[in-house]
Amino acid sequence: MTLSQLSAPPRSAVRSDLSALRDVLRNPSGFLLTLSQAAGDIAQFSAGPVRIVSINRADLAQRVLVEQADAFRKMPAVRVIGALTGNGLLINEDATWRRHRRLAAPAFQHRRIAAYADTIAALASEAVAGWRVGDVLDVGQAMKTLTLRIIGLTLFDTDFALDAAGLSDDIEIALDFINRQSGRVSLPILDRLTPGKVRGLEAIAKVDHFVRSLIRARRASPGGHTDLLDMLMGARDADGSGLSDDEVRDEAITLIVAGHETVATALTWTFHLLGQYPQAAERLRTEAQVALEDRLAAFGDLERLPWALQVFKESMRLYPAAFVIGREARQRVDLGEFRIAAGTWVMICPYTSHRDPRAWANPLGFDPDRFAPAAERAIPRGAYIPFGAGPRVCIGNQFALLEAQIILATIARQFRLTPVDDRPMGIRPMITLNPDRPVMMRVECLARSHSPRDARGV
Numbered sequence: 524m525t526l527s528q529l530s531a532p533p534r535s536a537v538r539s540d541l542s543a544l545r546d547v548l549r550n551p552s553g554f555l556l557t558l559s560q561a562a563g564d565i566a567q568f569s570a571g572p573v574r575i576v577s578i579n580r581a582d583l584a585q586r587v588l589v590e591q592a593d594a595f596r597k598m599p600a601v602r603v604i605g606a607l608t609g610n611g612l613l614i615n616e617d618a619t620w621r622r623h624r625r626l627a628a629p630a631f632q633h634r635r636i637a638a639y640a641d642t643i644a645a646l647a648s649e650a651v652a653g654w655r656v657g658d659v660l661d662v663g664q665a666m667k668t669l670t671l672r673i674i675g676l677t678l679f680d681t682d683f684a685l686d687a688a689g690l691s692d693d694i695e696i697a698l699d700f701i702n703r704q705s706g707r708v709s710l711p712i713l714d715r716l717t718p719g720k721v722r723g724l725e726a727i728a729k730v731d732h733f734v735r736s737l738i739r740a741r742r743a744s745p746g747g748h749t750d751l752l753d754m755l756m757g758a759r760d761a762d763g764s765g766l767s768d769d770e771v772r773d774e775a776i777t778l779i780v781a782g783h784e785t786v787a788t789a790l791t792w793t794f795h796l797l798g799q800y801p802q803a804a805e806r807l808r809t810e811a812q813v814a815l816e817d818r819l820a821a822f823g824d825l826e827r828l829p830w831a832l833q834v835f836k837e838s839m840r841l842y843p844a845a846f847v848i849g850r851e852a853r854q855r856v857d858l859g860e861f862r863i864a865a866g867t868w869v870m871i872c873p874y875t876s877h878r879d880p881r882a883w884a885n886p887l888g889f890d891p892d893r894f895a896p897a898a899e900r901a902i903p904r905g906a907y908i909p910f911g912a913g914p915r916v917c918i919g920n921q922f923a924l925l926e927a928q929i930i931l932a933t934i935a936r937q938f939r940l941t942p943v944d945d946r947p948m949g950i951r952p953m954i955t956l957n958p959d960r961p962v963m964m965r966v967e968c969l970a971r972s973h974s975p976r977d978a979r980g981v
């Protein structure tokens with residue numbers, strides 16, 4: 524990669540060639556990490572007609588996402604996911620986005636999320652009931668099936684049990700296909716129907732069919748539900764207009780995709796890290812056994828499970844599932860000492876900013892104590908953004924934290940998961956940041972060794 528310093532903005536660099544666009548689309552986190560190390564606070568490069576700026580400083584990320592959010596829209600490359608999700612909340616803008624966000628918001632209010640806790644605990648407990656000591660688990664697969672069932676029962680009042688594994692596979696194939704398409708630079712005339720493309724399009728059609736069937740079934744028998752699907756289908760504006768079935772379909776697929784893959788990936792990294800840091804795993808086990816004894820977790824237990832939450836937050840620092848957040852400048856924008864032209868793509872990379880030595884001591888070390896309450900309050904704004912920030916912040920962030928805390932405690936209370944090999948794990952940046960091979964772990968059983976009295980002071 525050739526980088527040359529720009530004269531005007533300090534600590535910034537420019538790169539201009541077409542391969543830059545391909546690199547950034549194919550391996551954004553690797554590309555941006557190299558770029559941030561080479562270029563500092565802000566790096567600028569152009570790819571044909573597209574001017575791209577990558578931002579590597581917390582206060583600048585905070586300006587783009589929060590303080591000057593109105594000056595930006597989602598980056599056009601983000602819209603590729605629309606092939607699966609349609610024009611759902613992840614990509615829609617302006618008045619449509621505001622309307623849909625307002626309609627979906629009640630499903631994510633604190634009171635509602637608290638009510639999901641029992642369902643999450645019951646499904647987590649059911650998932651581990653089939654685990655046997657000595658089993659070798661594909662942790663990613665197990666987490667995807669579980670988080671998909673959780674989305675199904677909490678937001679759609681439907682048990683996806685029979686469909687969960689197949690639906691999860693279809694979503695993965697569809698996302699993989701979309702990811703590959705976005706990294707391709709090809710002419711439409713060469714864009715033949717390859718077997719990979721056929722599989723990708725089939726997977727998208729199957730997810731579409733599944734969700735449209737849910738909507739049809741609900742229209743046929745609407746009574747007795749108070750879930751997100753009911754809110755979306757029953758919503759009325761002041762003029763009495765509601766969402767069309769296509770709009771409901773787009774939002775439903777968006778929430779299924781955004782709401783299960785991300786949490787599953789983040790949990791998979793968490794178990795991988797706990798396998799590398801047995802003392803943190805041991806502390807989690809003790810905490811879970813003391814807080815839950817032999818019961819299922821409930822909302823009231825969460826305050827007694829602070830380590831589980833800290834572990835999850837630290838895991839998302841090192842491996843943020845949403846590793847790049849993209850915007851496009853609607854107009855010319857002054858960001859502190861930098862000026863950005865209208866139409867510029869702006870890439871904020873939580874993967875790099877979460878590893879920035881200026882914001883984090885020992886940035887590559889796994890240390891959940893960074894998220895103990897006092898330490899967490901001292902983290903500079905914009906330095907820790909696994910859920911984004913500002914008006915487009917993840918609508919499911921509190922849901923995800925509660926879900927992860929319950930799943931971690933439910934598993935840690937009964938089992939220890941140990942790595943089956945010691946090879947270092949690399950990253951595979953897809954639409955989310957995946958491990959570069961399946962995380963396979965062995966199930967070991969735990970004898971209860973701590974009574975609540977033993978474990979005081981954990």
Ligand code: HEM
Pocket residue numbers: 597612613614624777778781782783785786789843844845848849908909910911912914915916917918919920922923
């Ligand atoms: C660990 C889990 C999760 C992570 C890391 C994550 C990450 C993110 C990030 C970074 C954004 C902002 C993207 C941007 O600003 O361009 C986002 C948006 C969004 N997330 Fe999440 N998310 C997670 C879980 C969830 C869950 C559980 C749901 C729903 C059940 C969800 C639904 C959404 C939706 C609908 C948006 C778009 C919001 C809008 O623009 O109004 N996410 N997520």
